[in-house]
Amino acid sequence: MTSAAQDHEQQVYPPSAAFTATANAGPELQAAADADRLAFWDTQARRLDWASPWSEVLDWSDAPVAKWFVGGELNVAYNCVDRHVLAGNGDRVAIHFEGEPGDTRSLTYNDLLAEVSKAANTFTELGLVAGDRVAIYMPMIPEAIVAMLACARLGLTHSVVFGGFSSHALRSRIDDAQAKLLVTVDGQWRRGAPAPLKAAADEAVTGAESIQHVLVVKRTGIDVEWTEGRDLWWHETVEKASDQHTAQPFDAEHPLFILYTSGTTGKPKGIIHTSGGYLTQASYTHHNVFDHKPGTDVYWCTADIGWVTGHTYIVYGPLSNGVTQVVYEGTPNSPNEHRHFEIIEKYGVSIYYTAPTLIRTFMKWGRAIPDAHDLSSIRLLGSVGEPINPEAWRWYREVIGANSAPIVDTWWQTETGAIMISPLPGVTATKPGSAMAPLPGISAKIVDDEAHELGHGGNGYLVLDQPWPAMLRGIWGDMDRYQQTYWSRYAEQGWYFAGDGAKYDEDGALWVLGRVDDVMNVSGHRISTSEVESALVSHPAVAEAAVVGAADETTGQGIVAFVILRENVENTGDQLVKDLRDHVAVEISPIAKPRQISVVPELPKTRSGKIMRRLLRDVAEGRELGDTSTLVDPAVFDAIRGLR
Numbered sequence: 209m210t211s212a213a214q215d216h217e218q219q220v221y222p223p224s225a226a227f228t229a230t231a232n233a234g235p236e237l238q239a240a241a242d243a244d245r246l247a248f249w250d251t252q253a254r255r256l257d258w259a260s261p262w263s264e265v266l267d268w269s270d271a272p273v274a275k276w277f278v279g280g281e282l283n284v285a286y287n288c289v290d291r292h293v294l295a296g297n298g299d300r301v302a303i304h305f306e307g308e309p310g311d312t313r314s315l316t317y318n319d320l321l322a323e324v325s326k327a328a329n330t331f332t333e334l335g336l337v338a339g340d341r342v343a344i345y346m347p348m349i350p351e352a353i354v355a356m357l358a359c360a361r362l363g364l365t366h367s368v369v370f371g372g373f374s375s376h377a378l379r380s381r382i383d384d385a386q387a388k389l390l391v392t393v394d395g396q397w398r399r400g401a402p403a404p405l406k407a408a409a410d411e412a413v414t415g416a417e418s419i420q421h422v423l424v425v426k427r428t429g430i431d432v433e434w435t436e437g438r439d440l441w442w443h444e445t446v447e448k449a450s451d452q453h454t455a456q457p458f459d460a461e462h463p464l465f466i467l468y469t470s471g472t473t474g475k476p477k478g479i480i481h482t483s484g485g486y487l488t489q490a491s492y493t494h495h496n497v498f499d500h501k502p503g504t505d506v507y508w509c510t511a512d513i514g515w516v517t518g519h520t521y522i523v524y525g526p527l528s529n530g531v532t533q534v535v536y537e538g539t540p541n542s543p544n545e546h547r548h549f550e551i552i553e554k555y556g557v558s559i560y561y562t563a564p565t566l567i568r569t570f571m572k573w574g575r576a577i578p579d580a581h582d583l584s585s586i587r588l589l590g591s592v593g594e595p596i597n598p599e600a601w602r603w604y605r606e607v608i609g610a611n612s613a614p615i616v617d618t619w620w621q622t623e624t625g626a627i628m629i630s631p632l633p634g635v636t637a638t639k640p641g642s643a644m645a646p647l648p649g650i651s652a653k654i655v656d657d658e659a660h661e662l663g664h665g666g667n668g669y670l671v672l673d674q675p676w677p678a679m680l681r682g683i684w685g686d687m688d689r690y691q692q693t694y695w696s697r698y699a700e701q702g703w704y705f706a707g708d709g710a711k712y713d714e715d716g717a718l719w720v721l722g723r724v725d726d727v728m729n730v731s732g733h734r735i736s737t738s739e740v741e742s743a744l745v746s747h748p749a750v751a752e753a754a755v756v757g758a759a760d761e762t763t764g765q766g767i768v769a770f771v772i773l774r775e776n777v778e779n780t781g782d783q784l785v786k787d788l789r790d791h792v793a794v795e796i797s798p799i800a801k802p803r804q805i806s807v808v809p810e811l812p813k814t815r816s817g818k819i820m821r822r823l824l825r826d827v828a829e830g831r832e833l834g835d836t837s838t839l840v841d842p843a844v845f846d847a848i849r850g851l852r
């Protein structure tokens with residue numbers, strides 16, 4: 209890089225005096241956290257309403273399973289709904305819902321309280337009691353949020369399964385958590401047409417012994433199959449139930465939800481989150497990182513509730529802070545590429561939180577589209593899910609943020625529960641592409657294999673060296689895997705291994721460099737290479753498969769697969785590739801479909817039989833091959849390349 213380019217890369221964007229003057233966050237946060245970290249979290253927990261106090265902020269004696277706010281009791285839904293009503297804000301809009309076909313609904317906090325109470329009464333009538341699990345398989349409609357909050361209200365543990373996942377994926381999650389109730393819809397709107405969802409739900413629950421009822425919201429009005437006794441319509445049950453319900457408090461460590469995420473093996477992990485610590489950090493980060501001002505701001509997080517971002521930054525963080533937010537059901541280009549900007553303009557969105565992959569898509573569509581709209585309401589922009597490249601960062605700030613809105617690049621994970629590393633708007637001078645620094649109260653290190661801390665400039669592994677309130681409490685049904693996955697790499701030090709590479713630059717700004725394990729990041733979605741490999745080898749034509757994430761301009765990474773066919777299987781070319789891609793969609797989800805599949809005669813393996821994905825990535829990205837000296841047969845690449 210030339211020094212001019214380097215200067216450009218290192219350009220710093222200090223906060224404006226005007227923003228700083230009214231910012232929620234100030235330097236005192238870091239000072240307080242530095243002075244006494246646990247006292248700092250004790251203070252933050254008081255953002256919430258507790259039914260009974262805690263005796264200890266953190267009990268780490270059973271590490272790596274933490275107990276935060278020991279003995280404290282609260283109701284999460286009460287904190288997200290009732291208390292705003294009790295404080296006199298019942299008429300404030302909680303949710304501006306924008307349906308894909310153009311239908312709209314606004315729910316105030318009074319409305320939300322009535323809806324959540326009705327759903328809670330129905331769930332109770334169905335015989336569900338605290339500790340039971342409920343699966344939620346729904347598009348982005350208000351009932352999905354109501355269902356989550358009704359679970360929270362009753363101490364039921366929800367497991368939200370992304371509506372884009374297949375029936376197979378849903379079934380394995382229902383079985384793993386032994387869910388008793390499934391909440392779903394008849395169909396969902398996708399690009400102007402209704403797409404069935406109950407059909408997939410039916411397939412998933414056939415033979416699923418734990419499921420007692422399927423509760424169905426009528427969203428599109430399409431025909432559905434009906435199983436009497438098991439299936440119930442939302443409008444015939446929830447909508448007719450009493451809207452009076454008194455929330456009971458639960459222990460701070462009561463499990464709030466399970467959310468499945470991809471790891472390095474084929475089987476998704478059910479990440480467990482609990483109540484008091486999770487809500488504390490969700491609320492604290494939403495308030496300070498997004499500079500959210502209740503009653504004034506209009507907030508929009510474009511995630512889906514099927515992912516952790518939807519849990520923490522659509523449901524729990526924002527609602528605990530009395531937000532007014534937009535919830536949009538559809539895709540950004542339905543009916544055309546103006547949709548997001550129309551929504552921003554229509555509702556006066558002031559805080560907009562999305563993923564780099566969408567920003568890059570907007571760039572591709574061209575700035576004439578956002579430029580055709582009045583986006584002057586925007587005062588803060590957020591990014592999440594993958595590293596944001598400096599070019600996209602600058603475009604985001606200039607085109608969407610009128611060259612003035614601060615950008616918060618927020619690093620966190622399903623496992624961390626809430627934002628961990630991010631600039632604080634009004635406090636931190638930012639650099640395009642850098643997540644800057646751990647938040648006050650959070651501690652992170654960048655280390656090498658031997659646990660030595662790296663100085664500025666060295667690439668290493670990101671570890672979290674202190675427990676944090678929203679941390680996962682384990683993997684559902686598999687505490688050994690919890691220990692093994694996150695805590696064995698730096699067992700001696702007792703550090704959490706995040707699975708990401710990172711570095712500090714010369715000025716001490718933190719850069720997250722991407723996954724260092726076999727997890728791919730496609731459009732901000734976590735997908736494991738081995739999950740796609742197992743889906744491929746479950747097809748009768750495939751003997752062996754190797755999957756890698758190759759750099760992709762828009763989606764961050766794209767899935768590239770190499771397969772060896774079984775003996776006597778004919779390679780039908782495009783037809784076979786299509787069959788295999790469809791098969792992956794059925795086994796996992798359309799989002800896991802490989803971008804490219806090559807049929808190869810052999811896969812590059814080490815002498816110990818390990819597939820060398822690093823070399824396959826070189827091939828997929830069109831690079832010169834790296835070190836092939838440990839390969840059994842380097843000539844295998846001539847064959848692989850010849851085919852591409």
Ligand code: WTA
Nearest residue numbers: 592593594595617618619620621622720723
């Ligand atoms: C990646 C999403 C760079 C990272 C909240 C992490 C990021 C994984 C960022 C977690 C960011 C998330 N910069 N990388 N700002 N945010 N990641 O569990 O690799 O879906 O480990 O949680 O996304 O993905 P998950």
